[in-house]
Amino acid sequence: MSERVVGSERPLAGLFVVEAASFVAGPSAGMSLAQMGAEVVRVDPPSGGSDAGRWPLSANGSSLFWANLNKGKRSVAIDYRTPEGHELLVALATRPGPGAGLFMDNMVGRRRVTYEELVAQRGDVIQVHIQGRANGGPAVDYTINAEVGVPQMTGPEDSARPVNHVVPVWDLVTGMTAVSSMLAALTRRRETGEGAKVDIALADVALSGVGAMGWLAEAELARRARPRQGNHMFGAFGNDFVTSDGRPVMVVALTPGQWRALRDVTETGDVFGALEKALDANLDLETDRYRLRETISAVLRPWFAQRDYATVSALLTQAHVLWSPYRDTFEAASEARRDPDSVATEIDQPGIGRMLATGSPVRWGDERTGPVPAPRLGDDTEAVLSTMLGLTQTELGGLHARGIVGLGEREPGRG
Template identity: 45%
Template sequence: MRVVEAGAFVAAPLGGMTLAQMGADVIRIDTVGGGLDYRRWPVTSDNTSLFWTGLNKSKRSVVLDLTSPEGREIAMALITATGDDAGLFLTNFPPRGWLDYDKLSAQRTDLIQLTLQGDRHGGSAVDYTLNAQLGVPGMTGAEGSDSPVNHVLPAWDLITGQMVAVGLLAAERHRSRTGQGQHVKLALKDVGLAVMAHLGFITEAQLGQPRQRHGNELFGAMGRDFVCADGVRVMVVGLTGKQWRAITDATASGAQFDAIAARLGLDLSQEGGRFLARREIAAVLSEWIAARKFADVCAAFDAHGVCWSRYQDIGELAASDLECSPANPMFARLEQTGVGPVLAPGIPLDFQGSGRLPPGPAPVLGEHTEVVLAELLGIDAAHYGRLRDQGLVGGV
């Protein structure tokens, strides 16, 4: 499966990389000097973008002068090149000019184009503006606060990136059955709206019960952070009945919890009851955990199968967590040009039949320009030399 990608930032490159890590030939087209996200932070001391290298693993890179008619014509030819498994195009740029579906499909009638937009009208949106519109910052943070709380995880971009991959696969399956190409549009805002509705946030508001802030407490069940005697902070969750019983057994707090249930008239076997009694439950657990060092809490929780974790920062995760190392078969160490040796993940899907492909590095900008133009368009070395002399192509 060959996908041509012209995109930037998170969702579109992530969708392309997801397919590349499952074995698709994903060819990213950039303009000379790199696209909008080529120097996106975080960067190394010599200005290599870890953002760009992180979201473009296992792809091939083609650089064209997209400001020139000749460069745009070459890009259109790559998008519409022949092949039963080709003719798939992914972009999050406005679908006009050389990105216009009608122009491209005139060259290949079974073309599949997925255009990612900010909103369904073609307007601009990013995760941070979308969160503000969806009300998420007003549900996040300390109880009683009236200030918005933004966060660093671009959740809508990440979900949308996966939907990009699903959308292309679904459209390709439709084409394989019918021979029909199509223009698929996907809006970041629609993804956010859909998920907010799926999780009940919108319905809550329609019923006059908009979600309130609850600080670090898990809404609708028992879950929050606690501090051990030696200062180590842990997260403990009792969402399911099994998880709640494990907490009760590990802390030998059954009699205290029964007393809480009787005093408040609540059934703590139900997650909603545990949420209503969360402060009383937390008082019991806080006392038990605060009286013990982390090692003892860890031993008790693990012995009883409690759903819990230790808080650690990203430095600890990268330095000492075995799950974030080659001990986890998803990861491998590879040499990334411009960065050096890095720990890189492949796709999280573990295909038990066909196996999981190892992660590949992100390409050097324009690394594959000459070979891709030769493979797909039959441009020989002499022709390529002329294009290079004219500044129409770039690469190493």
């Protein structure tokens, strides 16, 4: 596969964003801004942030996590815990220009960069600060998810043990909330000249998401938590089935048309017609399909069990049934390589080599923005600080000698 990158006139071209964040939320936000054309400079300590070596790892020990969350950015290594480094970070975050003065961080503690420091240097600065809790307390996706009730709704019906999700959903949603907040603040700044202090707590994002799905209201009105339902889809018909050769598939019927397509291809119309009369139901209605989900599944299960996956796949696709096979991540990667229009393509990542990576999921004018490799830690320190802050080679050399900055390939340990 070759890289597919749209022209230079991407929608956020001309923006300069400084990102001082680790983990998932902040880096995913910065990556999304970079994929839409912004110049995003990630700032880490010279030894790397807390996620510099996070799993999964490549064969040579480099972090695939770090490389994939920082695609298309520039990397500057500054020890901002020191007074000199702190001053450099503030200067980058508040540099002049209509597209600059944009700072995203998840810094904590006494050494974090505050809005008051930033606005003292640039009155219209925009800071988007990501935190665990609104009161400053610590939290991560997996702890927050536990407390908003999702693991108690997830997993087999006959199990009482909570089941955590694998994808850090609340982190990713927080990242997208940070993107929309920064762009909203920038829109207002262009209209009014005012900057903004924006704080986004992961805990608030998760609770807001659960609330938006109606789950909090449901629990209070019913005066009980929602029970587990296994792989049944809540509120409509959807369930997993297994083919004769052991392949699990997920089948969903949200609309009357989808339900009729599933009923017709499985040749179960007469059976379901009789059930409708016997149970006083109308299976064209989403609510009745959900109410009778176990009965529907029991009727359909033998059809899948009597056919191999190739046959089931062909028949369901031809009938326009809403379905998908269950795949593991290796199968998903293999399928992405076979798909010429996939969001994933192969890149040459410094320090790792050839690897499958994803570009922006957004298509502009029917074109995709292909993935751009991530920098190695500190690769852009010299260029950014000399070009954007006017530091001389002598000044950079002194900062490097004192351990205030790292200068990319001169630093050991990152390929």
